[in-house]
Amino acid sequence: MTDSISREDLFDVSDKVALITGASSGIGLHLCSMLLERGCRVIGISRTATKATDLGHLGGKYGNVFLPIDMDVSNPDSVNSAFDRIGKEFPCIDIVVNNAGTVTPKRATETSEKDWGLVVDTNLTGPFLVSRSAIPSMTRGGSIIQIASIGAFKAFVGLSAYSASKAGLVMLARTLALELGSQDIRVNVVSPGYVITPMNSEFLSGPQGEKVRKQIPLERFAEASDLDGAILFLASSASKYVTGACLHVDGGWGIV
Numbered sequence: 651m652t653d654s655i656s657r658e659d660l661f662d663v664s665d666k667v668a669l670i671t672g673a674s675s676g677i678g679l680h681l682c683s684m685l686l687e688r689g690c691r692v693i694g695i696s697r698t699a700t701k702a703t704d705l706g707h708l709g710g711k712y713g714n715v716f717l718p719i720d721m722d723v724s725n726p727d728s729v730n731s732a733f734d735r736i737g738k739e740f741p742c743i744d745i746v747v748n749n750a751g752t753v754t755p756k757r758a759t760e761t762s763e764k765d766w767g768l769v770v771d772t773n774l775t776g777p778f779l780v781s782r783s784a785i786p787s788m789t790r791g792g793s794i795i796q797i798a799s800i801g802a803f804k805a806f807v808g809l810s811a812y813s814a815s816k817a818g819l820v821m822l823a824r825t826l827a828l829e830l831g832s833q834d835i836r837v838n839v840v841s842p843g844y845v846i847t848p849m850n851s852e853f854l855s856g857p858q859g860e861k862v863r864k865q866i867p868l869e870r871f872a873e874a875s876d877l878d879g880a881i882l883f884l885a886s887s888a889s890k891y892v893t894g895a896c897l898h899v900d901g902g903w904g905i906v
């Protein structure tokens with residue numbers, strides 16, 4: 651039997667070190683802020699993390715440690731040199747959120763190898779490289795959360811590279827869960843439906859978006875904050891016996 655957790659501590663992440671990729675925009679930017687607010691020390695990763703003005707104020711705002719790091723998650727050299735720097739400031743990492751992602755919506759017949767490579771390298775190879783580099787620092791155990799998408803489970807015209815990369819990410823999570831359980835590192839997936847962010851706000855506010863909205867059982871798109879509960883659950887001891895799982899945060903769209 652493991653220790654039971656008091657009700658107050660169930661979702662506690664204070665003093666944990668969290669590394670979030672895709673921190674300069676949308677969901678990742680929001681998650682940095684949410685975890686800082688709850689007392690985490692946060693490493694925010696993106697290709698432009700140190701330049702992104704929205705990130706600059708976060709550390710000061712919550713009086714907590716925020717470290718922005720420039721890293722291209724799809725480039726092994728960039729990942730390795732960024733982790734050299736991270737290791738000097740944070741020898742131990744507790745939470746990794748592989749959130750950086752990209753999409754080039756095109757039918758498969760119009761998708762070039764370059765388009766395919768960009769999406770798969772960012773959305774699938776990136777989380778592999780980042781997880782592989784972070785795992786040796788997860789010496790207290792911890793939680794890796796892969797941000798997939800409803801596209802990993804449901805087919806959409808124009809999203810072959812994106813959906814294939816996200817489906818691969820789900821299986822990467824399950825394999826890592828199997829390999830890392832003995833180190834008490836849990837690996838899980840959060841699979842959002844549409845979340846209003848710069849990635850898609852134009853599409854969602856147009857007529858096509860309205861058509862999609864009507865199909866969603868909860869009849870609305872998500873805000874980034876709709877992911878908070880799932881992230882806090884999987885990042886904290888509340889989910890201490892959960893690994894290899896996928897939480898669908900999609901307003902029920904996946905069941906339609």
Ligand SMILES: NC(=O)c1ccc[n+]([C@@H]2O[C@H](COP(=O)([O-])OP(=O)(O)OC[C@H]3O[C@@H](n4cnc5c(N)ncnc54)[C@H](OP(=O)(O)O)[C@@H]3O)[C@@H](O)[C@H]2O)c1
Binds near residue numbers: 699722797
């Ligand atoms: N929004 C949705 O409806 C939705 C739905 C399901 C799943 N998701 C997933 O949620 C995640 C975040 O999406 P979002 O909507 O917040 O997107 P977003 O606003 O476009 O932000 C994407 C983030 O990823 C970073 N990024 C892109 N390529 C990178 C690379 N090679 N290396 C490092 N960072 C990189 C970008 O920063 P830089 O440009 O500075 O590098 C940015 O911070 C993605 O994985 C996406 O697939 C989103």
